[in-house]
Amino acid sequence: MTPSTELHSPMPRRRAADQEKLTVTLLDLDTFGERLTYLFDHASTYYVLRGDPLVDPDVIDRLTAEGDPDLLTFTARPPLVAQWVRDRTGLPLAEQAIRNFRAGIRQNSRPAITKALAQFWRIHPDLLDPTVPASDFAPSDDEVARKTHELVTELGFVGFNARDIASSIGDVSDAGREQLLQLVEGIARARRAARDDPAS
Known part of the structure; x- marks a missing residue:
């Protein structure tokens, strides 16, 4: 099976505060199975608009408030997750394996x-x-690292945490750190503008 690294998750992106809340909750659970179970039980709702997954939380909130009939809500179950992982990695993963992970x-x-x-x-x-x-x-404790982390979380980059960013830019000059923050802020603004533009 050929892996598809371009395959994107159907799960919505989270705002920084929501991502932090989920992180804290998962850290309070002691095992892989408990953490996986929590994700299935409490973080598996996703949305589809006219056949495509919708991942922007602000757009989801707006369409939900408007009662858009084209916005469909689903819950990710083990068969879907197992298939997505197989498609993403090219590795075999049975639905039963997911259930066994959850059960420990x-x-x-x-x-x-x-x-x-x-x-x-x-x-x-x-x-x-x-x-x-x-x-x-x-x-x-690094303010630039914290703000940068919040923005990249908004953009959907979750493969590193605030301390990773602080460590990476620890030796960078103040001007360079501000340039990094301004760059990420600019990308976030552009995404918000594209999202809010009715013609987009």
């Missing part, structure tokens, strides 16, 4: 599967590894 009957030993599950739910892959200390996800 089987432990996942393939990093590519863990990474794909994290990509499906738009979370940092280390959140599915209970051996990673919660301190790795503590908010950064």
Whole structure:
């Protein structure tokens, strides 16, 4: 099976505050199975508009408030998740394996599967590894890193946390750090403008 790295998750992006809340909740759970179960039970709603997944939370909120009849709501179940992971990775993964992961009957030993599950739910892959200390996800004291992290979360980039950003830019000059923040702010503004433009 050929992997499809261009395959995107149907799950909605989260606002920074919602992503942080989910992160804290997952860190309070002790096992991979418990964390996976929480995601299935509490973070598996997705939306389809005229045949395509809708991932922008602001647009979802607006269309929901308007009662748009074309906005359909679904819940991701093990068959869908297993198929998505197979398509994404090219690796075999049965629906029953997902159920066994949730029940704690089987432990996942393939990093590519863990990474794909994290990509499906738009979370940092280390959140599915209970051996990673919660301190790795503590908010950064670096204001630029914190703001940058909030913006990249808004844009849908969840493969790193605020401390990763702070570590990466630790030796960068103040001017360079501000340039990075301005760049990300510009991208976020452009996306918001495109989203809010009725002609787009």
